[in-house]
Amino acid sequence: MHRHFILFKPYGYVSQFVSETKKKKVLGELYDFPEGTMAIGRLDEASEGLLLLTTDGKISEQVRSSSVEKEYYAQVDGLIPEEALRQLREGIEIRTEKELHQTRPCQVRKLEEAPALPERARNIRDARHGPTSWISLTLTEGKFRQVRKMTATVGFPTLRLVRARIGSMTVAGMAAGEVLEVESFALVAPVGDIASGG
Numbered sequence: 001m002h003r004h005f006i007l008f009k010p011y012g013y014v015s016q017f018v019s020e021t022k023k024k025k026v027l028g029e030l031y032d033f034p035e036g037t038m039a040i041g042r043l044d045e046a047s048e049g050l051l052l053l054t055t056d057g058k059i060s061e062q063v064r065s066s067s068v069e070k071e072y073y074a075q076v077d078g079l080i081p082e083e084a085l086r087q088l089r090e091g092i093e094i095r096t097e098k099e100l101h102q103t104r105p106c107q108v109r110k111l112e113e114a115p116a117l118p119e120r121a122r123n124i125r126d127a128r129h130g131p132t133s134w135i136s137l138t139l140t141e142g143k144f145r146q147v148r149k150m151t152a153t154v155g156f157p158t159l160r161l162v163r164a165r166i167g168s169m170t171v172a173g174m175a176a177g178e179v180l181e182v183e184s185f186a187l188v189a190p191v192g193d194i195a196s197g198g
Contacts, residue, residue, distance in 0.1 A: 002056035003034055004185055006169060009051045010176040011121045015042035027053070031179040040064065041142060048120065049073075049163035050171045052185060059185065063166065066140040071165035072147050073115050073136055075124065076156040080133040084154040085110060088137065094149040103150060107138035117162055118176040124159045132159060 009015065013025045016039065027039065033053065040052045040063045049072070052063055062068070088108045093100050111134040124132075133156070137147055148158045164171055168186045 002054060003037070004056070004059070004182050005031070005033065005037070005053040005179055006171075006174075006182060006185075007031070007051045007053060007179045008118070008171045008174040008176050009043050009048055010118075011048050012045060014045050015039045015051060027051075030177050043163060044145060047161045047163070048117075048176065049161075050166055050169065051163075052166060052169070054185075063185065064142065068167045069138050069140055069165070070142060070163060071136060071138045073111070073117070073134060073162045073164050074147055074151055074158045075114070075160040076133050076135060076151050076158055077130070078133065078156050079131050080110060080135060080154075080156045084156060085135070087154050088135075088150055092150060092153050094143070094146065094153055096143050101143055103143075103146065104139070104141055106140070107136070109136050110134070111136055115162070115164070116172075118174075120160060121176070136164075138165075 007027070007030065009027075013027060013030070015027065017026055017028045017033070017037070019026050024045070027033070034055060036055045037053050038055070038057065038060070040054060040060045043049060043051055054060070085108050089105060091103045091105050093102050095101070114134050137150070139146065147161055151158045174180070
């Protein structure tokens with residue numbers, strides 16, 4: 001029987017179980033996962049939020065497919081205007097590891113207030129450094145550091161990034177570092193009219 005887990009990955013942890021350096025915090029420090037558990041996709045060390053883990057390698061491809069939405073909350077530097085949101089919705093050119101990539105149209109909206117999230121282990125900064133904005137981005141692709149590259153390209157670098165949802169699974173109500181074992185992943189949520197941004 002395969003086992004499946006959802007994790008609210010905290011800031012400062014890498015999405016792996018073994019690290020080449022003892023300075024890196026790894027997922028095995030958060031929970032006693034069974035042998036053969038793998039993370040599906042990754043969040044970089046500075047990113048937080050929903051990470052799915054499983055002992056079933058066949059599920060990984062389904063989760064990473066373009067039929068499953070991934071929603072991120074990004075706190076960006078400055079007061080982001082509608083024009084920048086429009087550019088993000090329509091798709092922009094970013095540099096990936098090897099080439100330029102045109103992002104797909106996606107859903108982007110400005111959040112009127114900060115989302116209810118656990119405190120981050122390390123503070124972002126305080127109000128003396130200027131205003132920030134929170135936005136929601138819902139993507140159906142996942143290039144390396146894509147959200148950070150997208151917001152930087154339109155002039156509003158990401159200060160905090162949290163993956164809030166994969167399909168219909170969310171981190172709502174979870175504490176940073178919390179792990180829940182589930183019977184299966186409820187992944188397939190209808191992909192909306194992403195080009196409209198709504």
